[in-house]
Amino acid sequence: MEYALKCYLCIVVIVQLPLINRSATLKNLINEATDGEGDDEDGRKQCTIQMDDIPGGPEAFELAARFCYDVQLELTAANVVPLRCAAEHLGMTGAVDQTESFLSEALRNWNDAVRALHACDAALPLAEDLLVVQRCVDALASKACADPTLFGWPMLHYYTAARKSLHETVVWNGIATPGKPRSPGADWWYKEASSFRLPVYSRLIVAMKSRGMGPASIAGSLAHYARLHISGLLGRRHGGGKSRAAALSDGDQRAVLEEVVALLPDEAGAAATRFLLGLLRTATVLHASAACRDALERRVGRQMEDAALEDLLIPNVGYAAETLYDVDCVHRMLDQFVMESTASPEIITADEDAAASAELRPVTTVAKLVDGYLAEVGTDPNLKLSKFHAIAALVPDYARALDDALYRAIDIYLKAHPWLTDSEREQLCRLINCQKLSLEACTHAAQNERLPLRVVVQVLFFEQLRLRTTVAGWFYVADNVDRGSSSSDNCVIPRRQSSSDRLRAAASLVGGRRGG
Incomplete structure (x- = not known):
């Protein structure tokens, strides 16, 4: 008997004995479909099964079929999750055990865990039901919170590849020697974390918070994610994220902004004030919720x-x-x-x-x-x-x-x-407070026609008190100096003359303004 399996209307697979024997789901579907089926023109029984709900799509089913036919299959962090979910859906216990073992090993590596979490998008919602998404999130959160210098895994792609300058060789006396590798900074995980969809990224940040990640690191990652996905926050130094932000609608950018604000640490100073004000400015343009704007205003106020x-x-x-x-x-x-x-x-x-x-x-x-x-x-x-x-x-x-x-x-x-x-x-x-105006400000205020007359009089009054205090100070100094010294006399007389001239000028100015 021949069995034809149509998957997503684009793949037709002739199902033979190995695939049926290793898939409990297919076996049950075939048994149900063959009840009451007749023979075709050649006297052979033929059964067609339609399956459009395989997690991971036709690619995942192809991997499952290769596994059933013992075709050599290379498991990677990118295909293990779709195969794991497809095996669960098809009832392939052997494939489930093998993919589980490989997935557990892959989650020990940062880069593989990132790829596995990205692959979960094609296998939803079964990847969520099987807790694969949560396991990937927990693995990444634990590694991000740990000290990267204490472990031997390749921490991240841009640390080992993009930052080649950290491992450049040093030429000494014509001999090339490897340079001393530098420790990654606290932001080493920002780039990979910002590549996830908003719901996944939000769960990752929550998991990091629960593991004691510092508020400054959390706020730094949120700022990196926001600048990458919100066009209004892009500066000259963040031109690389323009295409990704431009691909999002205003509604999607508003959702990102509101979620970023909700995830910000409560500690004052964790996020830069300029970043918070940039969020507030963009929230006004995107018409974010009143609760979001109020939260930003309170944070900036602190x-x-x-x-x-x-x-x-x-x-x-x-x-x-x-x-x-x-x-x-x-x-x-x-x-x-x-x-x-x-x-x-x-x-x-x-x-x-x-x-x-x-x-x-x-x-x-x-x-x-x-x-x-x-x-x-x-x-x-x-x-x-x-x-x-x-x-x-x-x-x-x-x-x-x-x-x-x-x-x-x-x-x-x-x-x-x-x-x-x-x-x-x-x-x-x-x-x-007219008593706290400098001499230059008092001089300007005394001649400022925009000020009320009462204010000008008050300014001149306090200026007069200041001059009297200055003159009294000079007299006090003069009384304690030898009266026979000619230098002391010369010191006091010019000050008295100067203060008198100042008072007469102020009085004439007030009189002139009143007359006007």
Whole structure:
């Protein structure tokens, strides 16, 4: 009797005795199909079986058939998984045992485990049911978490092949000697891990987390994966991933971004602030979920002292956008930073100057960052006073040693918004501590017609106090020096004359502004 097996409508195999005897599934199908079958024209029985559900497709069935006919078959990490699943599906116990043994051996090697995990895609969902996918993930996770210098396996392809410079020979006195191999860095596994599909990569990262992989390494791999699959994150140094990112739709890139954000370690500083802000900018463009954007804003707020001004300039997207930049997003991140910041003047004691200075450093850094940001966004005529004021007011007064940068930002805003009323100008200028303006800033403010008159008077008043303090200091020094010394007299007289001239000039300036 002849049996014809059609697999995926593209392969027709004449099934003979060896294949039937070694496959319990085929044997059962043939028995069911031959019940009640008649003879053909030549008096021979003929049976046709259709099988379109073999894991791994026709290639896997061909491997299984070769195994049944004892044809020499070379098992590799790339074909062992499809053959293992096809053997399970066809009920070939002998092939199951042999492929299991080979797979267990292959998973001891990093490169073979990578190939085996890639091969699982063609054998789903049976590869998942047989726990082959999980075994591959566990094998890769355990190797990535281990110290690569303690094992003898070939760790990864680009370490042994692409990084040939690490093993280049050294010529000494005309004799070539092998160079000293360098240890792989913490990122040696990033490239292979980023080649997997998002669900598989996500499982791999979760497995590495459970095995104690450091948060910096996890965040580094996530950054590598995101830059490879999200076009908005590609920089000049990551041009190699453009084709892969371009092949993904906006929906797929959004899914990658949201999954990467969900997998980020909780530790502050694990991921670079610039990378987080890049994710936030791209999340806005791709219309990621509100939960994803909120998570990114909280993470940036916890380490905002490491942000750069250019990264905070997040464009507003959408037709309803009023301002050029998303100032509301920056306001929320700054609010998060202020809430989590523990530095305050009350906790600083005389015995803890060094510790207090280190604790205040992030706050002072963010204060400079905010002043620079306000100067950039202040030129936008659509930026409302309430939003500008809210961001500037979030920075505590003790965070600024000088208010010159804040004064400059406010002056830029006033210049771009000449329609503000006097009360609105005064409300904005109350943010400036006139006692913390430098001499140059005071000189500019005294002649600044955009400032309210009350602010100018206040600036001149504190400048007068500063001059009086300076003059009093000189008098104190002069009283403690020998009065008969001519040098002391010459030292005091010019200062008194200079301060008097300064006060008269300030008074005349105020009088001139009032008259105007």
